[in-house]
Amino acid sequence: MNNIIEVRGLSKEFKSLKREPSLKSYIKTLFSRNYETKKALDNVNLEIKEGEFIGIIGPNGAGKSTLIKVLTGILTPTSGEAKILGMIPYKQRQKYTKNIGVIFGQRTQLWWDLPAKDSFELLKYIFKIPENIYKENLERFTKLLELDKYLATPVRKLSLGERMRCDLAASLLHNPKIIYLDEPTIGLDVEAKYRVREFLKELNKKGVTIILTTHDMGDIEELCPRIAIIDKGKKIFDGSINEIKKKFRRERILIIDFHDSVDKDKLNFDGVKILEVKENRVKLEIDTEKTSVSDIAKKIFSKYAIHDISIEEPEIEELIREIYRKGI
Amino acid sequence: MYKEIAITSFKEEVIYRVEFLVSLISYFARIVVLWFLWNAIFNAYGSETLKGFTLPMMITYVSISTILGVFSRSETEFYIEENVKTGFISVLLTKPMSYPLFYLFREIGTTGFKLLTRGLPIFLFSLIFLNIAFPSSPIFFISLILGFFINFFLILLTGLWSFWSSGNIWGIRFARNVISETLSGALIPIYLFPLWLKNISYALPFQAIYSTPLLIYIGQLSGSELFSALLIQIFWFALLGGLSFVVWKFAEKKTISYGG
Numbered sequence: 322m323n324n325i326i327e328v329r330g331l332s333k334e335f336k337s338l339k340r341e342p343s344l345k346s347y348i349k350t351l352f353s354r355n356y357e358t359k360k361a362l363d364n365v366n367l368e369i370k371e372g373e374f375i376g377i378i379g380p381n382g383a384g385k386s387t388l389i390k391v392l393t394g395i396l397t398p399t400s401g402e403a404k405i406l407g408m409i410p411y412k413q414r415q416k417y418t419k420n421i422g423v424i425f426g427q428r429t430q431l432w433w434d435l436p437a438k439d440s441f442e443l444l445k446y447i448f449k450i451p452e453n454i455y456k457e458n459l460e461r462f463t464k465l466l467e468l469d470k471y472l473a474t475p476v477r478k479l480s481l482g483e484r485m486r487c488d489l490a491a492s493l494l495h496n497p498k499i500i501y502l503d504e505p506t507i508g509l510d511v512e513a514k515y516r517v518r519e520f521l522k523e524l525n526k527k528g529v530t531i532i533l534t535t536h537d538m539g540d541i542e543e544l545c546p547r548i549a550i551i552d553k554g555k556k557i558f559d560g561s562i563n564e565i566k567k568k569f570r571r572e573r574i575l576i577i578d579f580h581d582s583v584d585k586d587k588l589n590f591d592g593v594k595i596l597e598v599k600e601n602r603v604k605l606e607i608d609t610e611k612t613s614v615s616d617i618a619k620k621i622f623s624k625y626a627i628h629d630i631s632i633e634e635p636e637i638e639e640l641i642r643e644i645y646r647k648g649i
Numbered sequence: 650m651y652k653e654i655a656i657t658s659f660k661e662e663v664i665y666r667v668e669f670l671v672s673l674i675s676y677f678a679r680i681v682v683l684w685f686l687w688n689a690i691f692n693a694y695g696s697e698t699l700k701g702f703t704l705p706m707m708i709t710y711v712s713i714s715t716i717l718g719v720f721s722r723s724e725t726e727f728y729i730e731e732n733v734k735t736g737f738i739s740v741l742l743t744k745p746m747s748y749p750l751f752y753l754f755r756e757i758g759t760t761g762f763k764l765l766t767r768g769l770p771i772f773l774f775s776l777i778f779l780n781i782a783f784p785s786s787p788i789f790f791i792s793l794i795l796g797f798f799i800n801f802f803l804i805l806l807t808g809l810w811s812f813w814s815s816g817n818i819w820g821i822r823f824a825r826n827v828i829s830e831t832l833s834g835a836l837i838p839i840y841l842f843p844l845w846l847k848n849i850s851y852a853l854p855f856q857a858i859y860s861t862p863l864l865i866y867i868g869q870l871s872g873s874e875l876f877s878a879l880l881i882q883i884f885w886f887a888l889l890g891g892l893s894f895v896v897w898k899f900a901e902k903k904t905i906s907y908g909g
Contacts, residue, residue, distance in 0.1 A: 335907065395742045397905050410907055415745045422741040430740045432657060434664045443657045446650035447746050475664070 325499065325530050326369035326392070333362040333387050333554075343511035361387040362398065363391035363554035369532065371498075374525045376545030377534045380645045384554040385534045389503050392532065393423050406498060419448060426504035429488050431476040437487040438472045441494060449497035462490035465520055482513025487607060498522070502533045506540055506622060518543055538638040546607035550644060557648065562637060569640050573614050575605045580626035587624075590617055601628070650746065651754040656759030662766075669766060672722070676771050678713055681712040684779060700840050706867045707838075709782050712775035713866050714835050717793075717859055720764040720800045721829060725752050729808030730818050738904060747803060749897045756801050761832065785868030792862040797880040800858045802827075802889035809893070814901040828853070834860030840869075854885040 339355040340346055361384045369375055379385050390396035391403055394410030394417050397468075403410055408417045431440040445455045463469050466486040471479055479487065485505065492500065502521075506514045514537075522545060525531050535541060541548055542562060550558040558565065579601045588595060588603065592611030597604040607614055614632060621627070691704045702710070729752065732738040741748055751775075767900045775781045784790070807825055810818050829837060832846075833855035839847055850856050861878045870878050 390739065393739075393743050395739050395905055414742065414905075415747075418743050420747045421743070423740075425740060427737075428740050430744075432661060434661050435657065439657055439660060443653050444744075446653040447744055449650065531714060 323371060324368045325371040325373075325406060326367065326532075327404045328365060328367040328392075329402050331362055331365040331367075331388075331398050331403060332360065333384075333391065333392060333396065334358045334360055334399045337640075360554045364401070365474065365551070365554070365556050367556065367559070369530060370475065372525070372528050372529055373547060374521075374531045374545050375533070376541045376548040377532065377551060378536070378541060378548060378641065379551035383551045385551055386503060387554075389501055389532070389534060393421065393501050394418060419495070420498050422492035422495070422500040424488055424492050424500070424505050426485070426502070426507040429476065430486055430491055431484070431487060433477050434474045434475055437468075437476055437479075437491070440476070440487075440491055441472075444491055444494055450495050454496065457493050458496065459490070462493065465523060466490055466516060478608070482509050482516075485509060485513065485517060486520075489517065493524070497529070499530045499532065502531065502535075504535055505533065506535060506537050507531045514539070538641060542637055550641075552645065552648065558644070565640055565644075566634075566637070569643065573607045573609060575607055575614060575617065576631045576633065577603050577605070577621060577627060578629040579603065580628050583625060588621070590620065593617060651750055654751055654754040655758035655761065658755040659762045662759050662762040664836075673767055676718065676767055677774070679718070680712055680771065680775065680779075683715070684708060687711065700868065702838065702840070705782070706782065706869075708775075708779050709867050710838060710863055711789065712771070712781050714859060714863055715727050716764070716768040716771050717796070717862070718835065719760060719767055720797060720828070720858065721835075722763070723756060723801070723804050724759070725756055725801070725804050726808035726818060726822055728752065728755075729805075730811045733811040733815070742904070748901070749893060752805065752808075753801060756804075760797065782867065783788045784866045786865060786871075786875075788879070789862055789865045792865050792879060792882060795879075795886050796858040796862050799854055799882065799885045799889055803854065803858075805893045806889070806896060809900050812903055827859070829855045832856065833858055834863065838864070847868050854889060857882045857885045871882060 336356040336358050339357045340350050363384075365384075365388065377385050377388065387396065391398050392405065392410060394414040397411040405417070406420055409416045431437050432443075441459065444450070445452075450458075463472070466489060468486060468490060471483045471487060476484060476487065489505070505521075506517055509517065518540065519534075521531060524546075531544075533540065533545065545562075548558070548565075549556055549563055574596070582601055583603065585595060585598055585603075589614065590606065592608040594606040594608075595603065596606050605617070607617055618630065670782065687704060687707045691707075697703060699707070706775075718877075738748075741751065752890065803825065806819055807822050810821055832839075832850045832853055834850070839850045839856055839860050842850060861870070861882055864878070865875060
C-alpha cells in the first residue's frame with residue numbers, strides 16, 4: 322500500500338528571548354536582544370501507510386505536539402517537508418483540513434454552552450457534509466459511543482469522559498481519511514478509556530489511518546502495532562512493541578511453586594540468577610541471550626514436582642522509562 | 650456554512666438569561682438617566698434648540714444611541730485573546746474555515762440576537778413613553794450596517810494584537826473603548842463639541858460607527874452632507890476591512906511559523 326504520510330528531514334526551531342533575571346539584563350533586552358534557538362524537531366523522517374495505527378510517544382517536551390502540529394497543518398517546519406494525502410499541510414491548510422480529524426485531548430472543539438448536537442450540526446456545514454452521510458455517521462457514532470443520553474446536554478455539564486466521546490464523534494463526522502489524536506485518553510476513567518479505545522479500533526478496522534500521541538502505555542499496548550519514540554526532537558525508535566521488548570529486556574522472570582522445599586544450589590544453571598527463595602516459591606531471572614525459558618523449565622520439570630509456574634513479561638512502562646532515561 | 654455560525658452564536662446567546670435581564674435593565678437605566686439629563690440641560694439653557702437640536706430630537710438621538718450600544722459590547726476581542734492565551738487557536742485552525750470570517754459571523758449572530766432582545770424592547774419603550782421618531786430615511790439602515798462593519802473591524806484589529814502581545818490586549822482595548830465612547834458621538838452629539846475636538850473626532854473612524862447613522866436617523870444629515878458622510882463610512886469600511894485582512898494574514902503566518 323502507498324504511503325499516505327511522508328515526512329522527510331523535518332526540523333523545527335523555536336527562538337526564545339534570552340534574559341538573565343537581573344534588572345540590568347531586563348533593561349538591556351529593551352535595546353538589544355539575544356535569542357537562543359531550541360530545536361523542537363530535529364531531522365525527523367516518518368512514513369505512514371494507509372490504514373496504519375501508529376503511536377507516537379516520548380517524554381514531556383520531546384517534540385510530539387510540535388510534530389502533530391506540523392502534520393495537522395498549523396505549524397510550518399524550519400526545514401524539511403511533510404507531504405500528506407498529496408498535499409503540504411501547512412501550505413494548503415483549508416483544503417487539507419477537510420480530509421483530517423484532529424483531537425487535542427486537553428481541549429474541546431464543542432461549543433461550551435450548547436448541547437453537543439448543535440456543534441455537530443455546525444460542523445456539518447463547516448465541512449460541507451452531505452445530509453445522508455451526516456445522518457448515517459451520527460447514528461453510527463451515537464450507537465458505538467453510546468452518546469444518546471448526552472447529545473442534548475450542554476457540553477459544560479458533561480463529564481470529561483462524556484465530552485471526549487462527543488469530541489471524538491465531532492471530529493469524525495466528515496469521514497476523515499486520517500485522524501490525529503493528541504493524548505485522547507488523558508484524565509479518563511477506565512470505562513471511558515475502554516470505550517474510546519474500542520471505538521478507535523473499530524475505526525481503524527474500517528481503514529482510517531490513526532496517529533496517536535499518549536503517555537498511557539495501555540493505549541500503546543492495546544492499540545498500536547507500531548510506535549515511534551521521540552526524544553529531544555529526534556526519532557529514536559520506530560517499530561513494534563515486541564521489537565522494543567526484544568531489544569531492551571533480555572531477561573525474563575520465571576516464578577515456580579514447588580511441591581516441596583527445594584535446594585537452592587541445585588537450581589544453578591548457566592544464564593540463570595536466583596532472585597528470591599520464599600518457602601516453596603522460587604523467583605528466577607533468565608537471560609535469554611544465554612539460554613531460553615523453555616530450556617530451563619524443561620530441566621526443572623524433569624527433576625521436581627511442580628505446583629504452579631508463571632512467567633513475568635517485562636513491563637512496557639518500565640522499558641519505556643528506561644529508554645527515556647538512558648536513550649537507545 | 651458561515652450563516653450557520655451566526656445561527657449557532659444566536660442560539661448560544663439565548664442560554665444566558667440572567668445576563669440578558671441585567672443588561673436590559675442597564676440599557677433602560679441609561680435611557681432614563683439621559684432623558685432627565687437632556688431635559689435639565691434644555692431647561693437651564695432656556696432655548697428651543699441647541700446647535701440645531703430640539704429636545705425631542707436629542708431624546709431620539711440618545712435612545713437610538715443606547716440601542717447601538719450593543720455594538721460596543723462585543724466579545725470578539727475577548728475570544729481572540731483567549732484563543733491566543735490558551736492555545737485554542739490550534740483547534741480553530743484545524744477546521745476548513747477562515748478564522749476572521751468565523752468571528753465576523755459570530756458577531757453577526759450575537760449582535761442580531763442583542764438587537765432583537767435588547768434593541769427592540771428599548772425601541773418600543775422609547776417609542777411609547779418618550780415619543781421618539783422613526784428613522785427619517787431608509788438610508789439609516791445602510792449607514793447602520795456600515796457602522797457595524799467598521800466597529801467589527803476595529804474590534805478585530807484590537808483582538809488580533811493578541812498575536813504579538815502574547816494575548817495581552819487590556820491596555821489597547823481600554824484605550825479604544827474610552828475613545829470610542831467619547832469621540833464617536835455615542836454619548837454627546839459631535840455637533841456640540843468645541844471645534845478642535847470636533848476635528849479630532851472627524852479624523853477618527855469612531856464617528857462613522859455611531860454619529861453618522863444617528864444623525865441620519867434624526868434627519869440632521871441630508872443632500873450632499875449625507876452623501877459625503879456615507880462616503881466617509883465607505884472609506885473607513887474599505888480601509889479597516891483591508892487592514893484587518895492584512896493583519897490577519899500576518900497573524901496567521903506568525904502562528905503557523907512560531908506556534909500558537
